[in-house]
Amino acid sequence: xxxxxxHTRNRILDSALLLALEKGLAAASxxxxxxxxxxxxxxxxxxxxxxxxxxxxxxxHVAELDxxxxxxxxxxxxxxxxxxxxxxxxxxxxTADLVAPSEPNPGCLFASYCYxxxxxxxxxRKICESNFHEQAAWIEGxxxxxxxxxxxxxxxxxxxxxxxxxxxxxxxxxxxxxxxxTYNDASLFRKxxxxxxxxxxxxxxx
Amino acid sequence: xxxxxxHTRNRILDSALLLALEKGLAAASxxxxxxxxxxxxxxxxxxxxxxxxxxxxxxxHVAELDxxxxxxxxxxxxxxxxxxxxxxxxxxxxTADLVAPSEPNPGCLFASYCYxxxxxxxxxRKICESNFHEQAAWIEGxxxxxxxxxxxxxxxxxxxxxxxxxxxxxxxxxxxxxxxxTYNDASLFRKxxxxxxxxxxxxxxx
DNA sequence: TAATCTATACCGACTAGTTGGTACAGTATG
DNA sequence: CATACTGTACCAACTAGTCGGTATAGATTA
Numbered sequence: 372x373x374x375x376x377x378h379t380r381n382r383i384l385d386s387a388l389l390l391a392l393e394k395g396l397a398a399a400s401x402x403x404x405x406x407x408x409x410x411x412x413x414x415x416x417x418x419x420x421x422x423x424x425x426x427x428x429x430x431x432h433v434a435e436l437d438x439x440x441x442x443x444x445x446x447x448x449x450x451x452x453x454x455x456x457x458x459x460x461x462x463x464x465x466t467a468d469l470v471a472p473s474e475p476n477p478g479c480l481f482a483s484y485c486y487x488x489x490x491x492x493x494x495x496r497k498i499c500e501s502n503f504h505e506q507a508a509w510i511e512g513x514x515x516x517x518x519x520x521x522x523x524x525x526x527x528x529x530x531x532x533x534x535x536x537x538x539x540x541x542x543x544x545x546x547x548x549x550x551x552x553t554y555n556d557a558s559l560f561r562k563x564x565x566x567x568x569x570x571x572x573x574x575x576x577x
Numbered sequence: 578x579x580x581x582x583x584h585t586r587n588r589i590l591d592s593a594l595l596l597a598l599e600k601g602l603a604a605a606s607x608x609x610x611x612x613x614x615x616x617x618x619x620x621x622x623x624x625x626x627x628x629x630x631x632x633x634x635x636x637x638h639v640a641e642l643d644x645x646x647x648x649x650x651x652x653x654x655x656x657x658x659x660x661x662x663x664x665x666x667x668x669x670x671x672t673a674d675l676v677a678p679s680e681p682n683p684g685c686l687f688a689s690y691c692y693x694x695x696x697x698x699x700x701x702r703k704i705c706e707s708n709f710h711e712q713a714a715w716i717e718g719x720x721x722x723x724x725x726x727x728x729x730x731x732x733x734x735x736x737x738x739x740x741x742x743x744x745x746x747x748x749x750x751x752x753x754x755x756x757x758x759t760y761n762d763a764s765l766f767r768k769x770x771x772x773x774x775x776x777x778x779x780x781x782x783x
Numbered sequence: 784t785a786a787t788c789t790a791t792a793c794c795g796a797c798t799a800g801t802t803g804g805t806a807c808a809g810t811a812t813g
Numbered sequence: 814c815a816t817a818c819t820g821t822a823c824c825a826a827c828t829a830g831t832c833g834g835t836a837t838a839g840a841t842t843a
Contacts, residue, residue, distance in 0.1 A: 379792080394694030398603040401829060412830085413794045422829065483692040485758040486684065488600030499759045530779035535772040538756060542769045543745065546752030550744060552691040553705045563748045566741035573736035574779045585818075607803060617819055618804090624817095628803065 380418045382408040387429050392476045396426055397487040426490045433480045434498045440469075441506050456517035456575050459510055463568035466544070472558045478548045503541050511537035517575055530574055543567040586624050588614040590638050593631055598682045602632055603693045632696045639686045640704045646675075647712050662723035662781050665716055669774035672750070676757075678764045684754045709747050717743035723781055736780055749773040 386407030390399035401422055405415050419425040444465045448458045470477045481499040484490045514533035529536075547563035592613030596605035607628055611621050625631040650671045654664045676683045687705040690696045720739035735742075753769035 375792090395601065395603060395692055397601060398693055398695050400827075402827085411794050412796095413832095414792075416830070417791085417793060420830090478692065479755075481759065482688070482755045485755055486601055486689040486692050487604055489604050491758070496759065496761060500761070503756070503759055530782075531772050531775045535768060536776075538765070539749065539752075539769060539772055539776075541759075542749045542752030542756055542773075544752065545755040546745075546748030546750065549685075549688045549691055549751040550709070550748055552697070553687065553702065553709055553747075555702060555706070559744070562741060563745060566737050566745055567748075569737045570742075570745075570776050570780060574776060576736075581817085606801080608801090617821090619807095619820070620818055622804075626804095 379408070379410055379414055382410065383415060383418060383425070384429060384432050387425055388433065388480065389476075391429065391480055391483055392478045395483055395487055396429070397489050423490075423492075426484075427492070427494055430480065430484065430495045430498050434502050437502050438505070441502075441509075445509060454517075455513040455520070456572075459513045459517070460568050460572055462510075463540070463564055463571070467561045467564040467568070470557065470560045472561065474557055477551050477557050477560055479545055482545050482548060507537040507541060510540055514575075521575060536571065536574070540567065585614075585616060585620055588616065589621060589624060589631070590635055593635050594639065594686065597635065597686055597689055598684045601689055601693055602635070603695050629696075629698075632690075633698070633700055636686065636690060636701045636704050640708050643708050644711070647708075647715075651715060660723075661719040661726070662778075665719045665723070666774050666778055668716075669746070669770055669777070673767045673770040673774070676763065676766045678767065680763055683757050683763050683766055685751055688751050688754060713743040713747060716746055720781075727781060742777065742780070746773065 383404065387396060387399070387404050390396065390403055390407060393399075401412070401415065404425070405412055408415075415425075419428065444462050447465065448461045451461055452458050481502075484495055485499070511533045514536055518529055518533060531539075543563055543566075547560040550563060551557050551559045589610065593602060593605070593610050596602065596609055596613060599605075607618075607621065610631070611618055614621075625634065650668050653671065654667045657667055658664050687708075690701055691705070717739045720742055724735055724739060737745075749769055749772075753766045756769060757763050757765045
């Protein structure tokens with residue numbers, strides 16, 4: 372099938388993502404990316420004109436997958452419940468299941484990039500920020516609705532603002548990966564995301 | 578002052594730390610470390626026999642600073658309050674002040690290492706794990722005391738276990754750095770750590 | 784329908800520069 | 814005289830990136 376290059380392109384992206392999560396894309400040489408994709412140097416430079424371009428294409432690729440995943444979770448959660456707080460709690464549970472405990476290098480490409488100055492271009496940063504913001508805005512909106520509902524039932528102000536709670540989702544999400552790697556225990560990711568969910572519930576429930 | 582080599586050694590460590598937080602130590606060349614330390618190649622290899630050895634010495638160095646800092650916070654906090662929950666909350670506040678909002682590259686060396694496979698040796702991992710564990714164990718102990726105290730006053734079980742709450746400190750701590758870098762806003766670190774504190778309080782208070 | 788042309792997809796040898804690391808002769812200090 | 818360097822020259826291995834060439838599929842032409 373010499374006509375369709377998307378197959379090769381995707382192989383390159385897959386290989387690069389694997390290496391990026393294992394050792395960081397900056398530390399991975401093009402030769403390693405090429406070897407992983409089982410192609411040749413010529414093929415690589417046919418699809419990407421530089422390593423920087425690959426790096427940017429990779430964040431774009433991952434950001435798109437992340438966006439789709441979030442959309443799927445939102446859709447699923449809207450089907451499962453009408454209560455905004457329950458929707459957020461369910462979304463946390465679904466996110467916790469995202470990472471299989473057997474995964475060898477659980478991690479987030481965004482975090483990997485942001486600790487590697489060379490790849491952390493303004494363009495890459497904006498892509499990550501945009502993804503974070505979109506998801507945080509969804510959570511924040513739901514939590515504001517939940518706060519309003521709780522208010523009608525005669526509740527006092529929240530201990531933490533919906534905006535900070537929403538952002539904390541990503542703090543815990545990203546931090547949980549660091550924890551999992553540091554303690555060498557992939558199951559910690561799941562546990563921490565679920566702990567965040569329980570904490571969220573506690574802030575609203577009482 | 579040719580008798581004391583610790584000065585030069587510290588200059589190398591400082592230069593390496595700066596570069597590690599800016600672009601990752603793997604991406605930083607020895608020539609850059611040497612230039613930053615304002616020494617020569619000869620001097621570098623007099624003190625460290627390889628880049629790997631520098632990397633390990635650097636985690637050790639940072640881990641020691643971190644340990645000292647934690648000890649200082651614990652001491653300060655024990656002076657300020659006798660209540661275990663208040664002690665933890667105060668410790669969070671002091672930690673939030675750790676990072677100046679003007680800092681150019683706020684971040685954690687441990688997180689930087691753990692996303693750069695080459696540096697993430699088992700030795701380095703254990704050093705990070707040990708630091709994390711020591712601090713989490715302190716928080717967990719305090720929270721268990723706090724839970725017991727609250728129990729005497731007729732409280733029900735906690736929404737989240739002290740162990741998970743204690744680990745979440747590092748999740749939020751590490752995640753907050755990623756957030757600060759992604760949103761390009763160093764003040765987010767402080768806000769997230771304080772939000773964690775408020776959430777902790779909410780879990781215990783009601 | 785065979786010959787020619789064109790674009791896409793890919794190969795792999797090659798190069799110029801950088802990397803971590805070595806070697807070693809010299810110097811200043813306590 | 815040992816310690817703590819400076820300075821420079823050097824090396825093999827690796828790096829990103831280049832370049833001329835090839836194979837194939839499909840459209841155009843004779």
